[in-house]
Amino acid sequence: MTESPSISPVGTRRPSLKMMLLQLRAYIALIVLVILFALLSPAFLTSGNLIILTKQVAINAILGIGMTFVILSGGIDLSVGSIVGLCGMVAGWLINEGLILPMFGVSVFFNVWIVILLTLVMGVVVGVVNGVLVTRLRVAPFIATLGTLYVARGAGLLISDGATFANLVGHASLGNTGFPVLGSGTLLGLPYPIWVMVLFAVVAAFVARKTPFGRQVYAVGGNEKAAGLSGVRTNRVKLLTYMISGLCAAMVGLIIASQLVAAHPATGETFELNAIAVVVLGGTSLMGGRGTVGGTIIGAFVIGVLVNGMVLLGVSEFWQIVIKGTVIVLAVVVDQWQQRMQQKALVQD
Amino acid sequence: MTRIADIAPLPKPILRAEQIVKQYPGTTALKGVYFNVYPGKVNVLIGENGAGKSTLMKILAGVEQPTSGRRLLRSEAIEIASPRDGLAHGIGIIYQELSLFPNLSVSENIFMAREMVSGVGVVRHKAQDDITRQLMTRLEQPIAPRTLVEDLRIGQQQLVEIARALAEDVSILIMDEPTSALSNAEADILLRIIAELTAQGVAIVYISHKLDECLQIGDVFTVLRDGHLIAEAPAHEVDLAWIVEKMSGRSAEGMFHKQVRVTGEPVLEVENLSLPRAHGGGFLVDDVSFTLQVGEIVGIYGLMGAGRTELLECLFGMQPNARGSIRLGGRPIDNLRIDQRIRAGLALVPEDRQLLGLVQNLSVSKNITLASLKRFIQGLALSRKQERQEVQRLIEALAIKVADARQPITTLSGGNQQKVVIAKSLLTQPTVLMMDEPTRGIDVGAKSDIFNIMNDLADEGLGVLFVSSELKEVVAMADRALVMARGRLVATFAGDAITEQNLADASVSVPSANPPERP
Numbered sequence: 051m052t053e054s055p056s057i058s059p060v061g062t063r064r065p066s067l068k069m070m071l072l073q074l075r076a077y078i079a080l081i082v083l084v085i086l087f088a089l090l091s092p093a094f095l096t097s098g099n100l101i102i103l104t105k106q107v108a109i110n111a112i113l114g115i116g117m118t119f120v121i122l123s124g125g126i127d128l129s130v131g132s133i134v135g136l137c138g139m140v141a142g143w144l145i146n147e148g149l150i151l152p153m154f155g156v157s158v159f160f161n162v163w164i165v166i167l168l169t170l171v172m173g174v175v176v177g178v179v180n181g182v183l184v185t186r187l188r189v190a191p192f193i194a195t196l197g198t199l200y201v202a203r204g205a206g207l208l209i210s211d212g213a214t215f216a217n218l219v220g221h222a223s224l225g226n227t228g229f230p231v232l233g234s235g236t237l238l239g240l241p242y243p244i245w246v247m248v249l250f251a252v253v254a255a256f257v258a259r260k261t262p263f264g265r266q267v268y269a270v271g272g273n274e275k276a277a278g279l280s281g282v283r284t285n286r287v288k289l290l291t292y293m294i295s296g297l298c299a300a301m302v303g304l305i306i307a308s309q310l311v312a313a314h315p316a317t318g319e320t321f322e323l324n325a326i327a328v329v330v331l332g333g334t335s336l337m338g339g340r341g342t343v344g345g346t347i348i349g350a351f352v353i354g355v356l357v358n359g360m361v362l363l364g365v366s367e368f369w370q371i372v373i374k375g376t377v378i379v380l381a382v383v384v385d386q387w388q389q390r391m392q393q394k395a396l397v398q399d
Numbered sequence: 400m401t402r403i404a405d406i407a408p409l410p411k412p413i414l415r416a417e418q419i420v421k422q423y424p425g426t427t428a429l430k431g432v433y434f435n436v437y438p439g440k441v442n443v444l445i446g447e448n449g450a451g452k453s454t455l456m457k458i459l460a461g462v463e464q465p466t467s468g469r470r471l472l473r474s475e476a477i478e479i480a481s482p483r484d485g486l487a488h489g490i491g492i493i494y495q496e497l498s499l500f501p502n503l504s505v506s507e508n509i510f511m512a513r514e515m516v517s518g519v520g521v522v523r524h525k526a527q528d529d530i531t532r533q534l535m536t537r538l539e540q541p542i543a544p545r546t547l548v549e550d551l552r553i554g555q556q557q558l559v560e561i562a563r564a565l566a567e568d569v570s571i572l573i574m575d576e577p578t579s580a581l582s583n584a585e586a587d588i589l590l591r592i593i594a595e596l597t598a599q600g601v602a603i604v605y606i607s608h609k610l611d612e613c614l615q616i617g618d619v620f621t622v623l624r625d626g627h628l629i630a631e632a633p634a635h636e637v638d639l640a641w642i643v644e645k646m647s648g649r650s651a652e653g654m655f656h657k658q659v660r661v662t663g664e665p666v667l668e669v670e671n672l673s674l675p676r677a678h679g680g681g682f683l684v685d686d687v688s689f690t691l692q693v694g695e696i697v698g699i700y701g702l703m704g705a706g707r708t709e710l711l712e713c714l715f716g717m718q719p720n721a722r723g724s725i726r727l728g729g730r731p732i733d734n735l736r737i738d739q740r741i742r743a744g745l746a747l748v749p750e751d752r753q754l755l756g757l758v759q760n761l762s763v764s765k766n767i768t769l770a771s772l773k774r775f776i777q778g779l780a781l782s783r784k785q786e787r788q789e790v791q792r793l794i795e796a797l798a799i800k801v802a803d804a805r806q807p808i809t810t811l812s813g814g815n816q817q818k819v820v821i822a823k824s825l826l827t828q829p830t831v832l833m834m835d836e837p838t839r840g841i842d843v844g845a846k847s848d849i850f851n852i853m854n855d856l857a858d859e860g861l862g863v864l865f866v867s868s869e870l871k872e873v874v875a876m877a878d879r880a881l882v883m884a885r886g887r888l889v890a891t892f893a894g895d896a897i898t899e900q901n902l903a904d905a906s907v908s909v910p911s912a913n914p915p916e917r918p
Contacts, residue, residue, distance in 0.1 A: 256779075256780070260779070260780035260781055261779060261780060262775075262781060265772060265781065266769075266772070268758075268760065268765075269758045269761060269765075269769055271760070272758040272760035273754075273758040273759060275754060275755050277758060277769065279715075279717070279747065279749060279755050279756075280741075280758075280769045281737055281738035281741040281770050281827070282738070283736070283738055339758075339760035
């Protein structure tokens with residue numbers, strides 16, 4: 051056939067130190083922040099503070115994991131904050147008032163495990179609505195999920211007419227006690243929310259890297275038409291990403307309601323922006339097709355450490371917001387820079 | 400290698416490239432290339448895909464910067480930092496891929512980024528429209544200046560692209576595959592314009608895969624191969640055999656060799672397939688019936704708009720409104736989704752590689768396995784080892800030029816990208832392989848590779864159905880040729896009856912009320 055390959059090898063040579071530093075920049079930034087705050091504030095590295103910090107990180111990380119799948123496939127999910135609120139309310143309602151069956155004139159109370167399951171299903175259902183709007187009705191993801199952002203928030207308010215479900219401890223007589231354990235219980239000294247984050251992260255990373263579905267998510271985000279012609283069921287892949295996002299948001303709704311032992315309909319407002327921020331901070335491209343779950347977790351820790359450290363140092367809350375925004379944009383700028391460096395490095399190889 | 404000093408009676412080059420080296424991730428596209436552009440001449444640049452033609456042109460126009468090497472304009476070394484800079488030096492370029500704005504008008508496209516502006520900063524649409532009208536008259540196109548580009552036929556769009564270059568006052572005009580989407584009549588207009596320009600002393604750099612066209616208009620021929628200058632020669636020393644030999648490094652004999660094949664059972668049976676137009680009456684595919692046999696290569700010929708691509712789209716399940724019966728290996732498949740048809744044994748290599756064939760953010764390996772992921776599942780996960788083995792097997796079988804299967808797909812040349820798309824299709828283990836313009840935008844060497852692959856596959860018992868708008872290709876490759884016109888199947892030829900004359904005549908015939916072939 052044609053002549054011998056004239057292509058220089060790629061990926062076989064060891065990357066330069068500079069490239070390696072750039073690739074590991076999120077980790078480096080995290081370590082630098084940790085060292086900085088440890089030096090500036092003696093309270094920072096105490097185990098008590100680190101556990102509080104990680105519990106806060108867990109919220110953004112779990113939301114970010116779901117968001118990562120949606121963004122990788124080329125979509126966006128603005129409704130996660132409202133799903134957090136709605137699902138908290140659903141859990142609170144099921145525990146405090148039970149499922150009211152008017153035709154029988156009774157309320158059915160469920161075991162806490164069933165409550166958790168039903169709440170997660172609720173989150174997935176909102177994800178299905180998002181997915182159907184995007185795939186079947188061809189609404190742009192931004193608009194579709196903006197719509198569900200409002201609808202889910204309104205639905206949460208309607209459940210209790212705007213009131214809070216307080217004291218979600220259940221009754222021994224109804225067999226539905228134990229809900230607060232999810233938020234405040236510990237295993238091996240670590241609170242459950244941290245374990246939930248670890249579990250979600252491990253499963254999500256496996257799904258993204260090792261399964262056909264994960265590969266297809268990257269393909270759909272890269273070139274949807276070509277993926278479709280390769281037999282990838284693009285609509286199903288996109289629908290599943292919104293369902294995953296809904297599930298993650300429901301989990302966060304449960305964790306927060308359990309931590310507070312109360313469900314408030316306004317919970318989770320603007321959480322969608324934090325979720326998008328940690329995803330982007332973790333190096334995932336909003337254009338779809340590029341990014342990792344691991345990056346998102348690191349992104350969540352960077353934001354978490356930053357906020358926690360600034361609080362300890364007594365930085366004004368208003369400055370915190372300014373700095374957070376600056377860091378997010380800076381991360382994207384460095385990411386673009388790395389992309390260009392990588393192109394060049396490949397050339398020089 | 401021909402020494403440039405040996406060439407006698409040409410004028411001094413207006414533009415010259417010296418020792419140009421260009422490296423991309425994973426590839427060195429140019430390895431110290433020299434190139435002369437002579438004023439008032441048609442400078443034809445030829446070479447296989449991946450030889451570096453387009454890269455060299457982008458460097459001359461300032462779109463890309465060389466890794467090393469010099470560019471000399473009228474014997475003075477210059478920097479060409481951007482296309483705008485190139486234009487300031489009098490160098491214009493018409494790109495291989497259309498670079499128009501479909502949502503804007505013809506006139507807005509022509510004056511993009513150099514709008515005629517009045518004193519207060521308002522665009523002078525009227526004045527722009529007048530110039531556009533003049534350009535369109537010169538190109539013999541009855542196109543109104545305010546027509547949106549997306550409403551034009553693809554050939555007309557290419558002429559608008561050419562008009563955009565003509566609106567500039569250039570002394571060097573680079574044309575990269577300018578006729579690839581033009582009809583013969585439109586191509587003749589372009590060739591006339593080129594003659595006008597050279598008479599005015601403008602240097603034309605002309606790249607085309609249509610070698611007969613190059614021979615017709617070229618004054619000086621330069622051949623690149625594998626990032627090197629192979630030869631430069633004036634027209635009187637050049638003929639087709641010379642070009643093919645220099646391009647591929649081997650003689651032209653045996654490029655197309657048709658084998659006599661014994662074909663078997665019908666594998667694809669199509670009956671009364673129709674696709675109504677989305678708007679208005681009529682059919683894009685009109686009551687088409689044919690069969691494809693095991694081990695047979697069937698070529699579909701027709702002019703643009705004859706419904707060839709749409710026919711393949713119906714067969715592959717991309718057109719939900721298609722009606723008719725399709726059986727693959729005796730089993731009806733017309734109600735199946737694309738993924739189910741793939742599993743049933745149908746595969747398609749689409750015409751537009753970038754838009755429909757490749758996922759650009761994935762590696763070579765991940766592109767090849769994308770349609771067959773189920774095969775690599777072990778437990779819950781994909782087996783990287785199995786993937787690697789299968790990918791390596793295909794890379795070797797199809798002679799894909801790639802250093803590492805994990806390389807980004809975008810670092811490959813067009814011919815190799817096409818082979819990746821074919822590899823992806825073959826990995827699904829099809830019984831019928833459909834190929835839409837399998838050699839579009841591919842050089843002679845890769846073309847003959849792809850023909851060999853098609854022959855091998857047919858020998859292994861695949862049914863191969865391909866669409867082509869090149870008569871030579873259909874004549875050379877097809878065991879049986881179908882001709883389409885206005886959505887209908889108007890003729891079928893087999894064996895020695897497949898001649899360029901027969902195909903061309905049939906393609907312009909008016910479809911009769913009854914289709915000629917009914918199995």
